[in-house]
Amino acid sequence: MKTLEAVRYKQRLDNLFGQISAFYGDAELQSQWARYLCVLVSGFLEVSICAIYNQFARQTASPYVANFVEFELGDFQNPKMGKIIELTRAFNPQWANELETATEGEIKDAVEKLYNVKVSNVNTMLTIQGKKKAHVKLKPEFSADDVASHFGVV
Numbered sequence: 001m002k003t004l005e006a007v008r009y010k011q012r013l014d015n016l017f018g019q020i021s022a023f024y025g026d027a028e029l030q031s032q033w034a035r036y037l038c039v040l041v042s043g044f045l046e047v048s049i050c051a052i053y054n055q056f057a058r059q060t061a062s063p064y065v066a067n068f069v070e071f072e073l074g075d076f077q078n079p080k081m082g083k084i085i086e087l088t089r090a091f092n093p094q095w096a097n098e099l100e101t102a103t104e105g106e107i108k109d110a111v112e113k114l115y116n117v118k119v120s121n122v123n124t125m126l127t128i129q130g131k132k133k134a135h136v137k138l139k140p141e142f143s144a145d146d147v148a149s150h151f152g153v154v
Helices: 002-018 027-060 063-073 081-091 093-115 144-151
Strands: 119-126 132-138
Touching: 002 027, 027 063, 027 081, 081 093, 081 119, 081 132, 093 119, 093 132, 093 144
Parallel strands: none
Antiparallel strands: 119 132
8 A cells, every 4th residue: 555655656746846847937936835845755755665664574574573564664754864774774784874875975965065165075973863963074175164154153
């Protein structure tokens, strides 16, 4: 059932993203549309992740374990990357490591684009609260003060 729900979510999102061009020129409407799409994408992630792991449990575990997994995933809401990685690690630590590696490049790209700097290294860690923290090292020709000024720290 969850797999079908995920497919429907994806079709709905594809349709809505296709309609975005109708809102060019109206910043307020674009802003509202973006918020709406963020909520839908979050719902799609919830449903898709649950469907994938439920299917995995049904194929690889006993029916009792699969039912337990389905029950536990019922509370999976508002997924942040740290929560997704933690859940993934419960199924397969190698998958979690691959997911962490894949998202580190996204952090580098985001910092470079947002602050117009070049990043030499990104190290990530999970806090005790389960939040992901990134330590970003800039290339020598860029100053951390420039980035800090964006936050009003300097």
